[in-house]
Amino acid sequence: MASEIEFSKQLKSYETSIEGLVVYDLAVFGDNRGWFKENWQREKMTAIGLSDFGPVQNNFSFNDKRGVARGIHAEPWDKFVSLGSGRIFGFWVDIREGSPTYGKHFTIEMDPSKAIFVPRGVANGYQTLEDNTVYSYLVNDHWSADAQYSFVSMFDESIGIDWPIPLDECEVSDKDKNHPLLADTTPIKPKKTLIVGANGQLGRALRALYPDAECVDRDALDIASPEVFTARRWRDYGTILNAAAYTAVDQAETADGRKDAWSANATAVANLAKISAQYGVTLVHVSSDYVFDGTTVEHPEDEILSPLGVYGQSKAAGDIAASTAPRHYIARTSWVIGDGNNFVKTMKSLADRDIKPSVVSDQIGRLTFTADLAAGIKHLLDTNAPFGTYNISNDGPPASWAEIASEVYSLSGKSSSDVTPVTTEEYYKDKEGIAPRPLQSTLNLAKIKATGFTPREWKQALNEYLQQ
Template identity: 65%
Template sequence: MAETEFGKQLQAIETTIPGLTLWELPVHGDSRGWFKENWQREKMTALGLADFGPVQNNVSFNDAVGTTRGIHAEPWDKWVSVATGRIFGAWVDLREGPTFGAVFTAEIDPSRAIFVPRGVGNSYQTLEPDTAYTYLVNDHWSPDASYSFLNLADETAAVDWPIPLTDVEISAKDLAHPRLADVVPIPAKKTLVVGAGGQLGLALRAAYAGDATVEFATRADLDLTADLSGARRWRDYGTIVNAAAYTAVDAAETDRAGAWAGNVSAVAQLARIATEHGITLVHVSSDYVFDGSATSAYREDEPFAPLGVYGQTKAAADATVSTVPRHYIVRTSWVIGEGKNFVRTMASLAARGVDPSVVDDQVGRLTFTDDIARGIRHLTSSGAPYGTYNLTGAGEPASWADIAAEVFELTGSDRARVTGVSTEAYFASAAAPVSPRPRWSVLDLAKIEATGFTPRDWRESLREYLAE
């Protein structure tokens, strides 16, 4: 242990490979030996290490100097350290992307450790006898896991091994690994879009068109109310986008069980899976979590005050998703996408010569599904801080009657054909229970704008939508 350096401060050192970080570890020693905190979640995550959730601890013992292993890239993250002895380590980025083939080398003794992200090839050569190499991993071994390997003698990586490979102990399997030109890169973690048959799901299909890392699941493909534990190999996924929801606002007043199953129980299942496997969960929320009594735009941190069953289920889902370490709650309002919706109904009435009475005491902004999809892609790809973000159309708020008049005008009809009525008058003759609506649904957009995302003015989006 003469090489072990005592008295270091805990410190993370960036390397030439993205995500690969070398760590200096404090080792406390005296004449009796030494002690160190080999893995300390609170201190290390505070210094920027990903909270990668290890589930298994492995030890590799090597009795001879020069024992050489690698180069192996597995589909999980590893925290690698040395308990006794000393190694020379070489790491090669075998992930798809611009840094494929990048190399980093370093000596590791008990006063150092290294965090190896998923897909970075790991190899080492022992420099002392009786070396024990330990590593924490955040997934269990599986025969279905996708590995990549690189030959230790690859000329492109050109690792400068301290002991020539001709003079050391190497397994026949490691000697047979391919050169870099023949390596199958480790693909990026996948994104799963659930609820892919709905109006937002269709917009997400368009937004991610051509991206082989994105999978889409409809209700028929994946039952969110069932046990999801074995439904996928979840460690292969980096993001779940929940575009599924029970959206029958009025029916929820009597179909309470259905609304809670679709909007709360299903979301709780996704939240559990995301938490257990370190997945980012994206969930779409609603202005219905508020009672509409505000006089200024709702910020993300306003307290919930839902009026009806639908709003209660959405608020409960938001509270559930907020417990997931990596989450984005995208709160929106007045959503317009493919299929039957308010804008298409008004355009049809205008074309058929029908003069509608439309509610004029509910105020908000339209939000088009392609903008929500664009915002979700931005949040998940930009490194925006996790949390809740309002995402609606921008521009001056308007009532439903104002929007209807706008549709009439844009389709070549007289906007004066639209008559405004109160919410009470509009629903006075309803045969079934009607959910109470928030009268004020305007959401503050400053937080998402601060991440670099610019919502489009809803009037501009409306013109484009009608033109299509």
């Protein structure tokens, strides 16, 4: 005899013993005609914590008899499981490689008033408790023969599942009877992280924080080419960290440089955004203070883009492209210093050779050390911060390039007066092909700090950098 559905429950979520496996009470409304429910409602469910997992397919399994058992199957996609009719005993086992709840199981009886979100790699199965049970599930990827699947035997007594109907009384397929024990199963590997531009200053800092990431440069993967869409099995990737960029600000003003800048900074980012949208990959893109004209003393994230030169224009176009990806972080930064040729190393070399340089004094901002930028990016990903744009630079009082150069000289045991401050106009007088520079490059850091990440002050970071 069919059990009665509990009507008019409030939509509510419940955590389980498996990380990421979440049970939902659904609001089912009944009358003399039958019942109605919103089985999946994106806006309401994401508001109470359901992952915005982007389903692309809806499957049904009809079971005409009580005592049908299916499982235990793990697939490389997320699932949202519910019932159209009947009742089941559902069971799940975590076989995700590296999961803190690996090997744990969870069981629950479900009718149409309950649903469960099953994260990728958690093995799934059920046993029907009533005739005419309709089992439904949304998935966020299409079945593919070359994807990684894994299985666990429902007969494995070590898991400790307390079956309401003994398995020897159930209808079980021959395939499901022959799955491996939990101890012998192949864990589902986590989605991959790809670092693009891995050999640059930021790329090297990201590699230090993501030692298991796949790392490529342009020679290995041309992200501006149409061939990038088929260059990888993108559904196997969870995150793309785009540290690749064309940064030759003055060269970008030339005919060839203009094409190269737009290719690397705009077209390539648009390609990555399309991949991100199609496969649910989180895209991290790095922006620049050059997307602004420098007339605002401190730039918030939502300031209207107003680039001056070709480099800034191409970076602004890349920001717009990246923002079309549903799962995106834009890390806007300034005056980047890392492992490679940069302003600080140039000033240190000049100081060591007792050369007294003239340095621009009317461009104001903060340095960004790649260790802090990479740490800020990782913080956004680790904490599942809301998608969007975040300013990330080092903290501390804004300074001019000349003031920073003077600090380098002082830390190198030289006199800060060895540095002569000059205006931008004076510095570039009689030089041709010079791109316009924003005079104010200081980024407002309130938004990134509100997520719990506070970068080092630039003077502290500079001192530690020079001591390396």
